Amino acid sequence: MTDQVMAAIDGSQFSTAVCDAAAWASLALAAPLTFLHVVDNHPQTAEADLSGNIGLGSREHLLEELASLDEKRARLAQEQGRLMLEAAKSRAIENGVAEPGIRQRNGELVETLAELEDDIRLLVIGKRGEAAHKASEHLGSNLERVVRSLHRPILVVPEAFETPRQVLIAFDGSKTTRKGVEMVAKSPLFRGISCHVVMVGAEVADMRSQLDWALMTLNDAGFEAHGEIRAGEVEESLRSYQQEHAIDLLVMGAYGHSRIRHLLVGSTTTGMLRKATVPVLLLR
Structure with a gap:
């Protein structure tokens, strides 16, 4: 789907405002709206050096458990993202958008947006993501990388959105x-x-x-x-x-x-x- 408003959402406090801003832009531009959630499947648990005072068998057992935890974490993140996308879709419909779309991808946000760039007319994104520090003057690292990588207009949204006048x-x-x-x-x-x-x-x-x-x-x-x-x-x-x-x-x-x-x-x-x-x- 080309020429669309794309809104990147996550679990941050900015996502509600991103939904509202994206719905406003979609209606004003008469452009399709798609919500995007990207599941970062990079393991959160680093492989430690467990070969010191324990045997090789114990080390292999622990690594298997770590792999199992990472797999479970990835499934939960995917399900959480799906629920967020459905909630965003419902909110956009309440705001008057007829048929908002949803997409979930695995990978990293910046690389995913670069792949989808040809389909994007306007990207809507929060000032910070869920992993960013909540200091008021801090910019999320993903935002900075997105601004560097993308050659499309980007609407950066704070924690609240009202229709601009x-x-x-x-x-x-x-x-x-x-x-x-x-x-x-x-x-x-x-x-x-x-x-x-x-x-x-x-x-x-x-x-x-x-x-x-x-x-x-x-x-x-x-x-x-x-x-x-x-x-x-x-x-x-x-x-x-x-x-x-x-x-x-x-x-x-x-x-x-x-x-x-x-x-x-x-x-x-x-x-x-x-x-x-x-x-x-x-x-x-």
């Missing part, structure tokens, strides 16, 4: 953010939502020209568009604007090919994601 486009005139403005202008996802475009930097002719282009593009598409150039530090300026205008959806460009390989997303994007209390749509 005000969207903020973080704009710098780059090719990615110009493409983002054009996508917002064309996409049914944003119909009926007020758009704000913010540039951070000095009020110079080139910046004003770029902002005017963005506002004209949105206005021509029928949007109520507002724009501003703000001086100051990028993250702080965007966050202040968001709070002042009750913005409930951020649109940002993700990273490029950073020379520093451990930087998975651009520093501004990473900072905004870590502290975001509203959904963030990342564009590539």
